Amino acid sequence: MGKAEDTKARLERAALTLFVARSVAETTTKEIAMAASVAEGTIYRYFPSKEQLALDLFLRHHQGLAEALGEAQRPAKALRAKIEAIVRCYCEWADRDWTLFAYHLLNQHSFLIQVPDGAANPVTVVRDVISQAMKAGEIPRRNVDLVAASAIGVVMQAATYKVYGRFTGDLSDHVRFFADAAWAVLAVKEK
Amino acid sequence: MGKAEDTKARLERAALTLFVARSVAETTTKEIAMAASVAEGTIYRYFPSKEQLALDLFLRHHQGLAEALGEAQRPAKALRAKIEAIVRCYCEWADRDWTLFAYHLLNQHSFLIQVPDGAANPVTVVRDVISQAMKAGEIPRRNVDLVAASAIGVVMQAATYKVYGRFTGDLSDHVRFFADAAWAVLAVKEK
């Protein structure tokens, strides 16, 4: 790794850690620079602004995750297998870089509106899979967005509570449970 | 309503709306005062600081919701009935004052650590109900925190996506589905 790339990476990691511990608004450029062992001015050699640095970090994870989820579910045929592939992929992403994952999780509401239209999107991947399965008659037809939200919530809320420290350990340890639970949500019978 | 009480209520509502639209950190005291048709100094007759105003709003909803959920589930005997009571109560709270609800939802991570120990807590209510049901053999024994998170996620993620505008309409319209889905999550069979 070149010197410049190393500095940029250090800045990103320092910012990420602080953004999660406090928040983007409450983290100062001075703090980021200190944590990266660099002068404040150096930040602006690599990023046009603090906000852009925050957005860059978010978008990279957001789009990377979306693509990974898309590829993970593709080989599977039936909905049940697709769900398990998606859940496993998601949990592995979370466990691999928990700080980046937590940052993405806690800052969706501030950045989601800035995601370019048509860009890869984790939610759309899940939504499309569910929509397909409804058309194929694998699960009852319902409001797709509602059902997708509930199914996603099974995993995402667990992840959120891990961020809050309500429980510990790898998310990946519970892939089977998450997949079973998400499937159960999607398969709820109409009455 | 007295004049002073009216001013305080207007300030709270103005702050709430702005906190949801932007965020606490990005909302200025000047904006709050303007939105409440009041001078900036007036804020400090009713609140010691902007942060305390933000915390007051959060805690009032947090504890009110916790008590309401606790009372809602008490009369019910079986887990299935308790779940439905909790879900219905939660959705009604959300629909009754959506702005306050959205504020609570989006700012959990900043305020949850400041909740006084032993104070009424929505999550604890759900956790206890699930824990009881496990002891009674109504559902399989599992990591209570994990299972509670997933069950809660079924409803909370749907609420979150409504905040993001991914779908519209009252949450209460889907109480039956949420309750069925949460139940399905809790009842997932061990293998």
Added chain:
DNA sequence: TATTTATAAGTGAGCAATCACTCAATTTCA
């Protein structure tokens, strides 16, 4: 190879703007 030149990377004092909060003066109203 040794020396000069060019470029990239890094610095930190300082600036303009903004913010939460204060308080002396003014208005409201019983």
Added chain:
DNA sequence: TGAAATTGAGTGATTGCTCACTTATAAATA
């Protein structure tokens, strides 16, 4: 008239960001 409520210009502290300058690295030249 007097206490309570309200006002908004003012204050000190903080912030994101700039920029003239230094240092490190690489390229070119003799």
